[in-house]
Amino acid sequence: MPKTARPHIHLVSDATGETLKSIATAALVQFRKSHDEVEVHTWALVRTPLQMERVVEAIAAMGGLVLFTVVDLELREILVRRCAKAKLQIVPVLDPIMHAFGKYLGEKAQNLPGRQHELDAEYFYRIDAMHFTIAHDDGQHLSDIDKADIVLVGVSRTSKTPTSIYLANRGYKTANIPIVPGLPVPEELHHLSNPLVVGLTASPDRLISVRRNRLIAMNESVETEYVDAERVREELNIARKLCSRHGWPIIDVTRRSIEETAAAILNHYARREEQHRQQELGLAPPHDASGADDEP
Known part of the structure; x- marks a missing residue:
């Protein structure tokens, strides 16, 4: 990223994006020099291919780092493919955790967006x-x-x-x-x-x-x-x-x-x-x- 450019961080989620916001906030406070300069964009409730295409198009126009929690495989494929084409760095923040949980519990994740927000x-x-x-x-x-x-x-x-x-x-x-x-x-x-x-x-x-x-x-x-x-x-x-x-x-x-x-x-x-x-x-x-x- 050029030193003169304003840094952008994009949070892409097929749910509310609250998990991503918490993770990004916790990480950003560790970078004092950049904390006040970073512009964070939240792209929440992205649940159709068309929505995802439009989101990635907007992200590509700005550039920046992309963090995502998208469980739908089709939407993930669009996001990863389009970000790679635009040479954008992406981070699937839940993937290491989901992999560890699945390995430990011996169970495959259900891949249901927003499950943690159900009225239980x-x-x-x-x-x-x-x-x-x-x-x-x-x-x-x-x-x-x-x-x-x-x-x-x-x-x-x-x-x-x-x-x-x-x-x-x-x-x-x-x-x-x-x-x-x-x-x-x-x-x-x-x-x-x-x-x-x-x-x-x-x-x-x-x-x-x-x-x-x-x-x-x-x-x-x-x-x-x-x-x-x-x-x-x-x-x-x-x-x-x-x-x-x-x-x-x-x-x-x-x-x-x-x-x-x-x-x-x-x-x-x-x-x-x-x-x-x-x-x-x-x-x-x-x-x-x-x-x-x-x-x-």
């Missing part, structure tokens, strides 16, 4: 989780909070709500409860038996910065206890003591994205579930794997 039981469970999470945001509807899979606690602006929504989208019923100075912790929180409870914390400097920006956005005074350094440290100390007293894991979100925070939470959740399974089978003694701070 898992889909409806995610919807149910989302409804639950929205209803139990910010300490609401505590009467049935024990039905949650995960409960997040923490002081204001520690990303409890966005993390809860992300977890709900993964299918986990998630409630979040704020720790507010001067107010008692809800009694229900002390008697949970089902959910994994996780404390979210952040560095005082980071928390003050986020809170100041929040107040400015709301056109409110920034000279309040809400952003007072000593008060913020006291809040964080109270929250940490609460989590330590109950043996709840604590995750520092200061340098984490929402996705990274959620991944750390799900690691705790998976370990707890595995521990429960082993206890039920009599393979491991009861043990509390939580309580320690998560890695920074």
Whole structure:
């Protein structure tokens, strides 16, 4: 590709293209110099030969790298043949995975486009989780909070709500409860038996910065206890003591994205579930794997 040309990446799919988008995004963030220059084009729901011919014609006019997840053999043949003719580099991103799965499972893939988006039981469970999470945001509807899979606690602006929504989208019923100075912790929180409870914390400097920006956005005074350094440290100390007293894991979100925070939470959740399974089978003694701070 000439250095003066704008780089193009084409995502061609006979389904929604969401898989390709995720893969391309994960790869592109590793290339800092080119990340902002790359123009990504998504060609989704390409399901007829005529559509594929038109897509490849448009791609050839721009040039670039082609990533595809096309399972229909006829459409793949058109894409590969036309891209080769136009001297375009192509990457069948799912082929190595499908080959490995087929070899390991001893089964041939069905080659059905968009199969992962069918409205199965898992889909409806995610919807149910989302409804639950929205209803139990910010300490609401505590009467049935024990039905949650995960409960997040923490002081204001520690990303409890966005993390809860992300977890709900993964299918986990998630409630979040704020720790507010001067107010008692809800009694229900002390008697949970089902959910994994996780404390979210952040560095005082980071928390003050986020809170100041929040107040400015709301056109409110920034000279309040809400952003007072000593008060913020006291809040964080109270929250940490609460989590330590109950043996709840604590995750520092200061340098984490929402996705990274959620991944750390799900690691705790998976370990707890595995521990429960082993206890039920009599393979491991009861043990509390939580309580320690998560890695920074």
